[in-house]
Amino acid sequence: MTAPNRMNQVPRPKVPASLLSALLLLPLAATPLQAQTAPTQRPNWLHRLFASSGDSGASSSAEIAQTTSGPAPTPSATAPPTSATPAPAATPQSATTPAQAPGAQAPTPAGQTAAPNTPQAPNSPQIDEPVTTLQVQVNEVNLIFTVIDKHGKFITGLKRENFGLLDDGRPPLAVLRFTQQTNLPLRVGIMLDTSSSIRQRFQFEQDSAVEFLLQILHRDDRAFVEGFDIETDVSQGFTNNVDLLNQGIRKLRPGGGTALFDALYKTCKDQMLPLQETGAVRRALILVSDGDDNYSRVQESDAIKMCQRADTIVYTISTNISPSKDKGDDVLKAISDATGGQAFYPVKLEDVAVGFRNIEEELRSQYHLVYRPTDLKMDGSFRTIYLQANDPRYKVRAQKGYFSPRPPQ
Numbered sequence: 127m128t129a130p131n132r133m134n135q136v137p138r139p140k141v142p143a144s145l146l147s148a149l150l151l152l153p154l155a156a157t158p159l160q161a162q163t164a165p166t167q168r169p170n171w172l173h174r175l176f177a178s179s180g181d182s183g184a185s186s187s188a189e190i191a192q193t194t195s196g197p198a199p200t201p202s203a204t205a206p207p208t209s210a211t212p213a214p215a216a217t218p219q220s221a222t223t224p225a226q227a228p229g230a231q232a233p234t235p236a237g238q239t240a241a242p243n244t245p246q247a248p249n250s251p252q253i254d255e256p257v258t259t260l261q262v263q264v265n266e267v268n269l270i271f272t273v274i275d276k277h278g279k280f281i282t283g284l285k286r287e288n289f290g291l292l293d294d295g296r297p298p299l300a301v302l303r304f305t306q307q308t309n310l311p312l313r314v315g316i317m318l319d320t321s322s323s324i325r326q327r328f329q330f331e332q333d334s335a336v337e338f339l340l341q342i343l344h345r346d347d348r349a350f351v352e353g354f355d356i357e358t359d360v361s362q363g364f365t366n367n368v369d370l371l372n373q374g375i376r377k378l379r380p381g382g383g384t385a386l387f388d389a390l391y392k393t394c395k396d397q398m399l400p401l402q403e404t405g406a407v408r409r410a411l412i413l414v415s416d417g418d419d420n421y422s423r424v425q426e427s428d429a430i431k432m433c434q435r436a437d438t439i440v441y442t443i444s445t446n447i448s449p450s451k452d453k454g455d456d457v458l459k460a461i462s463d464a465t466g467g468q469a470f471y472p473v474k475l476e477d478v479a480v481g482f483r484n485i486e487e488e489l490r491s492q493y494h495l496v497y498r499p500t501d502l503k504m505d506g507s508f509r510t511i512y513l514q515a516n517d518p519r520y521k522v523r524a525q526k527g528y529f530s531p532r533p534p535q
Contacts, residue, residue: 265498265499266496266497267496268406268437269513269524269525270439270492270493270494270495271466271492271495271513271522272492272523272524273515273522274521274523275519275521276519280488282306284493285304286301286304287516288516289513289516290516291495291497291512292510292513293500293510294499294500294509294510295510296500298500299497299499299500300497300498301495302496303496304494304496305493305494306493307408307492307493307494309344309490310492310494311346311347311403311405312343312347312407312410313364313403313407313408313409314342314343314347314412314489315393315397315398316339316349316351316375316412317389317393317412317413318332318335318352318414318415319354319355319413319414319415320354320380320382321355321380321382321383321384322355322380322381323384323416323418325381327475328378330476331445332375334478334479334481335351335412336368336371336372336375338482338485339368341483342486345366347366348364348366349364349365350362350371351371353378353379354384354385354393355383356382356383356384356385358389360397361378362374362375364397383420384415384418384420385420386422386457387422387426387428387429388421388423388424390411390413390440390461394433394436394438395436398411398437399436406494408489408492409437409438409439410439410485410489411433411438411440412441412443412482413440413441414442414443414478415442415443415444416444416446417456418457426457426460426461430460431508433464433465434465434527434528434529435528435529437525437528439465439466439525441467441469441470442459442468442469443472443478443482444458444471445472445478447475451471455469455471464525464526465525466524466525466526467523468484468485468523504533506531507530508527509527509530511524
């Protein structure tokens with residue numbers, strides 16, 4: 127054999143059969159990974175937004191989060207904080223979903239970060255940046271509402287599939303809790319108009335307010351008492367002691383002009399907004415006034431916005447017992463409607479006590495909904511709430527919206 131022939135037949139290294147098979151199968155194995163990262167289209171819900179888990183045509187809360195958010199985004203300060211907290215319902219189809227710990231539906235404690243070993247989406251780049259910290263108030267909305275029929279009777283015993291909800295025009299990302307709350311702790315403020323225009327009715331209003339507190343306050347409830355004319359006078363701060371509240375009401379004396387909007391703004395800002403609670407509570411103000419304002423520097427719209435920022439329902443009881451309504455009655459109705467409360471118009475002085483009793487019944491006949499909104503931005507903007515019952519015979523009374531939180535300074 128010649129030398130060139132020997133060179134042509136130099137032995138080549140043999141490729142193991144197992145390695146060759148793996149190389150041939152590699153392009154096929156990459157296809158499912160690409161399919162997993164492709165965004166899915168969000169279903170077009172309209173009515174059965176809160177369908178029960180037993181409904182085969184409904185998506186679970188975790189599926190809602192998956193179909194709405196699409197591929198996992200890169201963490202940023204303005205992105206919706208949804209990926210760090212697992213959805214409350216487990217999805218059996220996803221093998222990469224983290225196991226949910228017992229009690230995971232409770233709000234995420236302030237300052238808590240996602241677990242460092244949280245799985246990332248397939249084919250996503252490795253991120254060495256710290257995980258964004260989530261605040262409880264950032265990604266959860268607590269909504270308390272009442273359902274009545276056309277006769278004003280309270281409707282209880284409804285399920286979450288009996289309602290539809292749009293937050294800022296879109297369905298919620300996930301529903302965390304839905305319960306009928308008859309014993310949710312109360313944080314109640316009694317605001318009595320002490321201007322000179324209600325002098326002749328003031329003692330009866332005091333008696334009605336004391337009776338209301340005697341009936342409504344339970345062990346975990348707290349209330350405060352305030353009078354207002356051109357200034358506000360908190361005669362008794364938050365307490366569960368009815369005797370102290372009674373003394374605070376009796377200290378108030380009528381006289382002076384009326385700065386209703388100033389008083390409402392200041393009360394929500396100083397009394398309701400600073401409340402720090404570990405659990406869900408109902409914040410409510412009972413405003414007893416004729417609705418006239420002749421001294422305020424704050425506008426009506428500003429007072430309403432402050433109530434919404436403080437997540438406070440305002441019930442109003444008019445002291446105007448004349449046969450016809452006046453401008454003040456319209457003001458009281460506007461305040462109550464915007465905050466999810468109700469306005470009461472007594473036709474005689476004794477009906478003021480009836481208004482207090484109706485408020486007492488309503489506060490024990492409400493629903494509590496906790497949900498995670500879609501695309502919640504921390505910019506302090508106002509987000510509208512549209513909540514309705516699927517049954518047209520029922521009317522839902524809830525706040526018209528809320529202000530999203532601003533980023534921590």
